[in-house]
Amino acid sequence: MSVLAVVPIGPSDEEVLAAVEGVVASAFGRETARLAPIPEPAGAFDAARGQWSAPEMLKALLAARPPEADRVLGVTGRDLFVPVLSFVFGQAQMGGPTAVISLARISQAFSGLPEDRPLLLARARKEAVHELGHTFGLVHCPDPACPMSLSTGVVQVDRKGESLCASCAALVKERIPAAGPPEGRTG
Numbered sequence: 001m002s003v004l005a006v007v008p009i010g011p012s013d014e015e016v017l018a019a020v021e022g023v024v025a026s027a028f029g030r031e032t033a034r035l036a037p038i039p040e041p042a043g044a045f046d047a048a049r050g051q052w053s054a055p056e057m058l059k060a061l062l063a064a065r066p067p068e069a070d071r072v073l074g075v076t077g078r079d080l081f082v083p084v085l086s087f088v089f090g091q092a093q094m095g096g097p098t099a100v101i102s103l104a105r106i107s108q109a110f111s112g113l114p115e116d117r118p119l120l121l122a123r124a125r126k127e128a129v130h131e132l133g134h135t136f137g138l139v140h141c142p143d144p145a146c147p148m149s150l151s152t153g154v155v156q157v158d159r160k161g162e163s164l165c166a167s168c169a170a171l172v173k174e175r176i177p178a179a180g181p182p183e184g185r186t187g
């Protein structure tokens with residue numbers, strides 16, 4: 001039975017991890033397993049940008065993936081970037097197995113506002129579903145209420161819901177075989 005592993009990268013936030021585990025278990029119909037925190041990969045820090053490389057985070061997650069986990073979701077408090085973008089809320093390998101979300105910019109403190117835990121948890125849940133959705137092959141969804149819609153800022157994150165739209169949910173169902181041993185299928 002394959003599980004979806006949730007891994008803190010560096011310091012962990014128990015409330016966020018628990019929230020994320022709950023939502024992804026239901027969105028993807030999969031058991032979750034919590035892994036011990038892994039250290040922040042030192043090579044991921046870009047001093048010139050003051051940010052952390054999302055692809056380097058994914059590499060560290062891949063190295064930490066236990067054999068029983070076919071998906072690994074990392075959770076970091078660091079601000080992430082990919083070379084072509086000024087920042088990302090998260091990053092995933094299309095088709096799996098690794099994904100990462102950052103709490104940095106979905107925290108109100110990033111905008112100089114008082115912290116709002118329920119809002120942070122809601123945003124983290126949406127971004128977790130979004131990035132893991134990519135690992136199951138989902139692309140960006142045109143429905144702004146679907147967590148698979150593209151967010152370039154927290155406004156869009158707040159506008160979307162936590163549940164996959166009917167068409168994204170149907171695609172996930174197609175891609176996650178029902179429980180039970182695979183029979184004579186390859187590839």
Ligand SMILES: [Zn+2]
Pocket residue numbers: 130134140150
């Ligand atoms: Zn995306």
Ligand SMILES: [Zn+2]
Pocket residue numbers: 141142143146147148149164165166167168169
């Ligand atoms: Zn959708």
